[in-house]
Amino acid sequence: MNKQGIFDVVTKSIFWMIAGIVITVAILAFALIMSSYQNKLLEIPPELKAELLTLRFLNTPECFTYQDPVTGRVFPGTIDLNKFTQERLDGCYRTETEQGYKDYNFGIELEGYGPTKEGAGKILMTNNFFNKVDFTLYKEIFIRSGGEVMPTRMIIYVQTKI
Amino acid sequence: MNKKAVMPLMLVFEILIVVFVIYMTFELAQKYASSETANKVNLAEDVKMMVDALVGTPGEAVIEYPGNVSKYTLILNSNHIRVFIKGDGELKTAMRQIFLPTGYTALGTLEEQSRLCLRKEKQQILLQRCS
Numbered sequence: 588m589n590k591q592g593i594f595d596v597v598t599k600s601i602f603w604m605i606a607g608i609v610i611t612v613a614i615l616a617f618a619l620i621m622s623s624y625q626n627k628l629l630e631i632p633p634e635l636k637a638e639l640l641t642l643r644f645l646n647t648p649e650c651f652t653y654q655d656p657v658t659g660r661v662f663p664g665t666i667d668l669n670k671f672t673q674e675r676l677d678g679c680y681r682t683e684t685e686q687g688y689k690d691y692n693f694g695i696e697l698e699g700y701g702p703t704k705e706g707a708g709k710i711l712m713t714n715n716f717f718n719k720v721d722f723t724l725y726k727e728i729f730i731r732s733g734g735e736v737m738p739t740r741m742i743i744y745v746q747t748k749i
Numbered sequence: 750m751n752k753k754a755v756m757p758l759m760l761v762f763e764i765l766i767v768v769f770v771i772y773m774t775f776e777l778a779q780k781y782a783s784s785e786t787a788n789k790v791n792l793a794e795d796v797k798m799m800v801d802a803l804v805g806t807p808g809e810a811v812i813e814y815p816g817n818v819s820k821y822t823l824i825l826n827s828n829h830i831r832v833f834i835k836g837d838g839e840l841k842t843a844m845r846q847i848f849l850p851t852g853y854t855a856l857g858t859l860e861e862q863s864r865l866c867l868r869k870e871k872q873q874i875l876l877q878r879c880s
Contacts, residue, residue: 599759603766610770617774621781629790631798639798640848642805649850649872652807661807678851690846 637745640691643679645726650679653731668732676711687715694744720744785834789843793832797845803869813879814865823859825876
């Protein structure tokens with residue numbers, strides 16, 4: 588083989604070494620793009636998830652909803668102020684202690700009303716709520732305190748994940 | 750070896766590389782296209798949202814899943830919903846965590862049935878075949 592022949596072979600070898608790296612990166616990038624596209628297809632709007640999760644705060648008597656003690660009738664959208672406590676929220680929605688920050692967490696406030704009994708803070712928080720508010724939901728509700736029913740809003744601060 | 754022998758060898762090598770890259774690209778695309786992962790994850794997410802909706806509904810209620818789930822096996826308990834195809838390994842199982850209020854329980858198994866229903870009875874959420 589003459590000098591020109593050796594030069595050609597060496598040039599091609601170098602070319603294929605670089606091409607090998609480029610092709611590998613391209614295939615990996617393609618796999619990543621496909622994977623992210625798949626994730627995009629599976630994405631559910633966080634507002635929808637939060638809406639469904641927060642339904643319990645408004646409609647479930649095991650959470651804050653007023654239930655007539657005599658008839659047992661539940662009044663959806665009516666919050667019993669006596670039930671609006673941290674203890675009640677902990678029983679209503681509780682994420683895992685260690686990894687729960689990856690799930691939805693909430694801070695809940697009743698406009699114009701603080702939590703009763705404890706009275707320490709104005710906002711009730713689920714166990715992994717760290718004040719990183721991604722968006723806020725506003726719900727028109729009624730508050731029942733004693734015999735009185737008053738309209739107000741429930742403000743729900745949503746932390747999707749940290 | 751002279752130049753005449755080396756150059757066809759390089760040409761064959763180049764063709765092989767090109768064929769390999771095309772094959773890999775198609776293989777990858779086909780793998781994603783035929784993958785059931787997306788469907789299983791979607792189904793698990795849907796069931797989780799159905800459970801959340803039922804928890805937020807006062808009284809008793811039934812929801813029917815608007816799709817055919819005959820390919821899948823679903824297992825619901827108070828902590829998770831698992832969706833898989835019979836014979837799949839643990840790694841191919843789609844799982845979503847659920848958080849129920851104290852006193853609530855969720856349970857049920859559905860194996861390769863076309864219609865899926867979630868029923869709320871008092872504080873219990875049942876995954877079952879639609880009747």
